[in-house]
Amino acid sequence: MTKTLKNALLGFVLAGLPGLAWAAPAATKKNDYAIDPAVGWDHLWNELLIDIMVIGVVFGIAAIYMLIKYRATSPDQVGSGPKFSNAQAWAWALIPAAIFMADDFFLSAKGWTLWNVYRRVPDNALEVKLMARQWQWEFDYGQGVVTNELTVPVGRPVVLRMTAEDVIHSFFMPGYRVKEDVMPGRVTYIWFLPNKPGKVVALCTEFCGTAHADMFTDVIAVPEAEFNAWLASKAKKADASPVPANRNS
Amino acid sequence: MANHSASHAGGAHAHHWEISTYPAIVAVGVLFLVPMAFSAWFVYHSLLLTVLFAGIGTPLVLWGVSGWIGEGMSHKALLPGVAVAGLPVFIISEVFIFLSIFASYWMMRLMADVWPPEGTPAMPFGLPIFMTVVLVTSSVTIHIAEEKQEKGDLAGFRSMLMLTIALGLVFLACTIYEYSHLLGIGFVPGTNAFSTVFYSLTGFHASHVLVGAAVFVAVLIPAFSGKTNLTFTKCAGIYWHFVDLVWFFVVSQVYFW
Amino acid sequence: MGALLKEWVFTTDHKRVGILYLIGSIAAFLVAGLMAMLMRLEQSTVGLNIATSPDDYNVWLYFHGAAMILGFLIPGLTGFFANFLIPLQIGARDVAFPRLNSFSVWLFWAGIVVALLTFVIPDKPDVMWTGYPPYSVKTLGNTAFYVFTVHLIGFSSILASINFIVTIIYMRAPGMGWNQMNMFVWCTFGAFIIQLVFVPVLAAAVTMLLFDKYLGTNFFNPAQGGDVLLYQNLFWFYSHPAVYVIFLPAVGILFDVIAAMGKNRVFNYKAAVYGGVFGIVLITGEVWVHHLYVAGMPDWLRIGQMVTTLLISVPVGLLVISLWGSLYRAAITFNTAMMYAAACLFLLLVGGLTGIPLAMTVLTVNLSETAFVHAHFHFVMALFAAFAMFAGVYFWFPKMTGRLADGPLATITFWMNLIGVNITFWPLFIIGFRGMPRRYYDYAMFPEFQPYHQVATVGALITGTAMALMVINWIWAAAKGKKAENGNPWRAKSLEWTHADCPAGPGNFPGPDPKLDADWTPYNYAK
Numbered sequence A: 001m002t003k004t005l006k007n008a009l010l011g012f013v014l015a016g017l018p019g020l021a022w023a024a025p026a027a028t029k030k031n032d033y034a035i036d037p038a039v040g041w042d043h044l045w046n047e048l049l050i051d052i053m054v055i056g057v058v059f060g061i062a063a064i065y066m067l068i069k070y071r072a073t074s075p076d077q078v079g080s081g082p083k084f085s086n087a088q089a090w091a092w093a094l095i096p097a098a099i100f101m102a103d104d105f106f107l108s109a110k111g112w113t114l115w116n117v118y119r120r121v122p123d124n125a126l127e128v129k130l131m132a133r134q135w136q137w138e139f140d141y142g143q144g145v146v147t148n149e150l151t152v153p154v155g156r157p158v159v160l161r162m163t164a165e166d167v168i169h170s171f172f173m174p175g176y177r178v179k180e181d182v183m184p185g186r187v188t189y190i191w192f193l194p195n196k197p198g199k200v201v202a203l204c205t206e207f208c209g210t211a212h213a214d215m216f217t218d219v220i221a222v223p224e225a226e227f228n229a230w231l232a233s234k235a236k237k238a239d240a241s242p243v244p245a246n247r248n249s
Numbered sequence B: 001m002a003n004h005s006a007s008h009a010g011g012a013h014a015h016h017w018e019i020s021t022y023p024a025i026v027a028v029g030v031l032f033l034v035p036m037a038f039s040a041w042f043v044y045h046s047l048l049l050t051v052l053f054a055g056i057g058t059p060l061v062l063w064g065v066s067g068w069i070g071e072g073m074s075h076k077a078l079l080p081g082v083a084v085a086g087l088p089v090f091i092i093s094e095v096f097i098f099l100s101i102f103a104s105y106w107m108m109r110l111m112a113d114v115w116p117p118e119g120t121p122a123m124p125f126g127l128p129i130f131m132t133v134v135l136v137t138s139s140v141t142i143h144i145a146e147e148k149q150e151k152g153d154l155a156g157f158r159s160m161l162m163l164t165i166a167l168g169l170v171f172l173a174c175t176i177y178e179y180s181h182l183l184g185i186g187f188v189p190g191t192n193a194f195s196t197v198f199y200s201l202t203g204f205h206a207s208h209v210l211v212g213a214a215v216f217v218a219v220l221i222p223a224f225s226g227k228t229n230l231t232f233t234k235c236a237g238i239y240w241h242f243v244d245l246v247w248f249f250v251v252s253q254v255y256f257w
Numbered sequence C: 001m002g003a004l005l006k007e008w009v010f011t012t013d014h015k016r017v018g019i020l021y022l023i024g025s026i027a028a029f030l031v032a033g034l035m036a037m038l039m040r041l042e043q044s045t046v047g048l049n050i051a052t053s054p055d056d057y058n059v060w061l062y063f064h065g066a067a068m069i070l071g072f073l074i075p076g077l078t079g080f081f082a083n084f085l086i087p088l089q090i091g092a093r094d095v096a097f098p099r100l101n102s103f104s105v106w107l108f109w110a111g112i113v114v115a116l117l118t119f120v121i122p123d124k125p126d127v128m129w130t131g132y133p134p135y136s137v138k139t140l141g142n143t144a145f146y147v148f149t150v151h152l153i154g155f156s157s158i159l160a161s162i163n164f165i166v167t168i169i170y171m172r173a174p175g176m177g178w179n180q181m182n183m184f185v186w187c188t189f190g191a192f193i194i195q196l197v198f199v200p201v202l203a204a205a206v207t208m209l210l211f212d213k214y215l216g217t218n219f220f221n222p223a224q225g226g227d228v229l230l231y232q233n234l235f236w237f238y239s240h241p242a243v244y245v246i247f248l249p250a251v252g253i254l255f256d257v258i259a260a261m262g263k264n265r266v267f268n269y270k271a272a273v274y275g276g277v278f279g280i281v282l283i284t285g286e287v288w289v290h291h292l293y294v295a296g297m298p299d300w301l302r303i304g305q306m307v308t309t310l311l312i313s314v315p316v317g318l319l320v321i322s323l324w325g326s327l328y329r330a331a332i333t334f335n336t337a338m339m340y341a342a343a344c345l346f347l348l349l350v351g352g353l354t355g356i357p358l359a360m361t362v363l364t365v366n367l368s369e370t371a372f373v374h375a376h377f378h379f380v381m382a383l384f385a386a387f388a389m390f391a392g393v394y395f396w397f398p399k400m401t402g403r404l405a406d407g408p409l410a411t412i413t414f415w416m417n418l419i420g421v422n423i424t425f426w427p428l429f430i431i432g433f434r435g436m437p438r439r440y441y442d443y444a445m446f447p448e449f450q451p452y453h454q455v456a457t458v459g460a461l462i463t464g465t466a467m468a469l470m471v472i473n474w475i476w477a478a479a480k481g482k483k484a485e486n487g488n489p490w491r492a493k494s495l496e497w498t499h500a501d502c503p504a505g506p507g508n509f510p511g512p513d514p515k516l517d518a519d520w521t522p523y524n525y526a527k
């Protein structure tokens, strides 16, 4: 084995190690359930943006520089790009590959960690059933309370158990950085943490026909006490009328 | 490795633009026969349009295919015998079509709570075994036919080829018999997930048997006037062995699992 | 005239078959581009705008997506370029199966005809280019036409793959070893392997769709034991690899253009081929779930395929290193082809790197199915791959027609194109990130996005004008352009330039069969 090849392999290992070093603790870290997934999302997004911007700027500047610098000065001029020995060729393949791989593993580990937060529903979550149909959302809180907007208490995690009647829809709340498909024959779920009172929009993001773009509704976060009062009054009304009040399709 | 058509070796002779009318004719025929006729019948429920499109498409396809085969028999390829290399490549893509149907079957079956689903009658036992024997025998006969052709025994070649075709037809007859029985007791493609897979797999395989037999007929007809093409026969043979092999998977998965 | 027409329609010559592909592919591009203009105009203000009903928009979008991918890029790259260039570049006089080749191109045209029928039939297909059931089964639109478009163009691709895989393996000129092939040949070889293996899966998937809708089978019907997600899995098992069927030949064109215009060897050729091309071929079948991140797949699949998806940046990165490296110590002359190639480098960075957040399962829960995705793939496909195609058309124009298409109009349309597409698609990253969904004719919930949509529309109009002028320029140049004075206007070293005429004639090489030395390469500018 030539010296350069040895160096290349060494470079491969050295470049790969930091990736693993980052990755290992990130993958094993205990998850803090109190964390708000949406906040984690924004944080990870910022890190990722830096990551890809660095790569983009480095390669972009390199391209501009070479496109300007290496213009032909005469029509007969030919290029003099390097011709590699075997070992150099290996080095130029393994080292960049290792660097790219390190970044990939780093991102994987980060992504996986946050993903676990997204998928593990806190025990105290309020459960709401969601039924989608062309072209309407229907939220079922139990006790006969069925609505077309989603009302949730601030500060308490909410989990949606979702299914559809006809075709595939997708429930998307950009404000809470979360979406998941809603389909017939299966139940999917998402959870989120309403952190302050107010309204955000929820939309359908799986093409479901003519009124796909009109299939949106409000998600209203209210203080917990207000929410409880609202739910109780709705439940009372539902008791009075045997048919769910909201079948307005 | 890099070898080249001997017919052109050192060939500085004049070239001209090569043409063939048949491929374009087949393509137009396919356009009418498949998308147009299918849509006319299943989407627009128009008997008139269906008959019209099929009436245009079918003769075009038959004319094109027979003309193409005729050319293929007589023309010299740029690289002689290259079709024998092309066919296995084609078979790779066929393997993946079958695999997708099998994969669908596995996904449905493994996700189901009960299998076979409600409405599935007991599957026959003897018939598939008989069909397997028929198909394996036909693989042997086509192999013998190839050997006879290589030795120049044209009469032997023809009779072995006819035997192979006959076995293929027996196989298809069994399929038709079984289908008519199952359809008769109400087991139709729409009955449940298993019927869907059952008819798709066996039907798709049977269509391959049909195509294989048709290709053999196309080899047989010129053979009566003494015209043969070993490359062509070899390709048809490889295809037939492949269809035979797939049957083992079909039979073991849908009848005996 | 009649004789000439006959010679073209029934041709089995790979160059003419290629040009037939090119004509069909540009036709698909123009009509699909026109649909894009209509969509941009519709989205330029909140509310129903130029469409009379949302269904109009859905039909435009269906046609735009399906025709751009199945009718423009794939046939343009693996139909036109592969046909026209591969036999010339490997020193063969035609492909292995010339009649099959003619059959492929006419099947493709049949597919284009079925696609165009969208505009005249009463129940226009509206299933988007992805055709997901149960919607595509339940819709009143004509899903059959979608299925048959895919079938015809798909089988055309399978036959072409067989033809070219055999041609590349068996028909190279005497003396041409594997490591002496053009990068374009290698990249396209990879693309054909991908097509051979994955197109059949797509064909099977849409066939099941057809059966479910018209014959009442239960593949995708959960009520009868079918699986709703089965179609999506099969579809993306093909359609993710399909993006590399587009990406690889496009990169191959860039390598050949950059090496020839930079008079330089390809930087670390073997790493690009065996690491880059084959790395992609190897991984591409294990990443399809990144299109189903929000479809309720099991977690282990989402995480596993996040890792494989991110790892695609390794083979792509090797190709990038070689591509960039080929500029190092080059002697670059800029013609129109080289300008497009240079622009491609930046478009590749933007498009590829914005694939990285999409590849991360957890970030995708906010970005999937938004305009962010739409900006990502327009950067890689509509900008990067399409620009690479334009680079190739300008570069090999003399080989096709004997004339040059370069000139002031070519330069002007290049700059208009580049500026126009950037104005169109950058705003979509921003609103996509903030929640603008895809496939929306209206965005009443986000009136604040209207200015962004309007900027995008202006950009699209600039692009549309430029594209139309560019095509007019090609047609004009083919008839009246400046003659290429010899067979080799760019003084390139690969076989199609050194051994064939401009335009290349029947039989490809006027002299005896090319024979190559052991140290010959298509890039041996400096010995």
Ligand code: HEA
Pocket: A055, A059, A099, A100, A101, A103, A104, C130, C243, C244, C246, C247, C290, C291, C293, C309, C310, C312, C313, C316, C317, C320, C348, C349, C351, C352, C353, C355, C356, C358, C359, C360, C364, C367, C368, C369, C373, C376, C377, C380, C381, C385
């Ligand atoms: C030519 C077409 C093309 C190409 C090449 C790509 C390339 C990539 N794409 Fe894209 N993609 C599409 C066409 C394409 N895509 C289309 C059409 C859709 C939408 C389909 C639909 O729903 O209709 C889509 C959608 C899509 C999704 C699904 C989004 C969603 O619907 O939720 C994802 C998710 O992972 C994704 C990821 C990627 C990645 C990781 C790459 C990678 O291959 C990119 C690799 C390139 C780079 C990374 C840049 C260069 C490399 C370097 C400079 C080296 C160093 C880099 C690192 C270490 C990071 N794409």
Ligand code: HEA
Pocket: C029, C030, C031, C032, C033, C034, C036, C037, C039, C040, C061, C062, C064, C065, C066, C068, C069, C072, C073, C128, C129, C130, C374, C378, C381, C382, C383, C386, C421, C424, C437, C438, C439, C440, C441, C460, C463, C464, C465, C467, C468
């Ligand atoms: C190769 C692929 C490709 C290309 C080149 C393009 C090119 C363009 N695309 Fe497209 N696009 C897709 C592939 C592509 N697209 C896909 C796959 C989808 C997703 C579909 C889906 O969701 O299912 C999509 C979706 C898509 C949308 C999505 C809308 C939505 O989700 O609601 C929009 C909207 O702006 C858009 C715009 C554009 C624009 C402005 C261009 C411009 O670059 C176009 C340039 C303009 C022209 C080419 C016109 C030139 C010609 C004339 C003006 C005259 C015409 C003359 C005659 C016909 C004689 N595209």
Ligand code: CUA
Pocket: A134, A135, A168, A169, A170, A204, A205, A206, A207, A208, A209, A212, A213, A215
């Ligand atoms: Cu519901 Cu889109």
Ligand SMILES: [Cu+2]
Pocket: C239, C240, C243, C290, C291
């Ligand atoms: Cu993908």
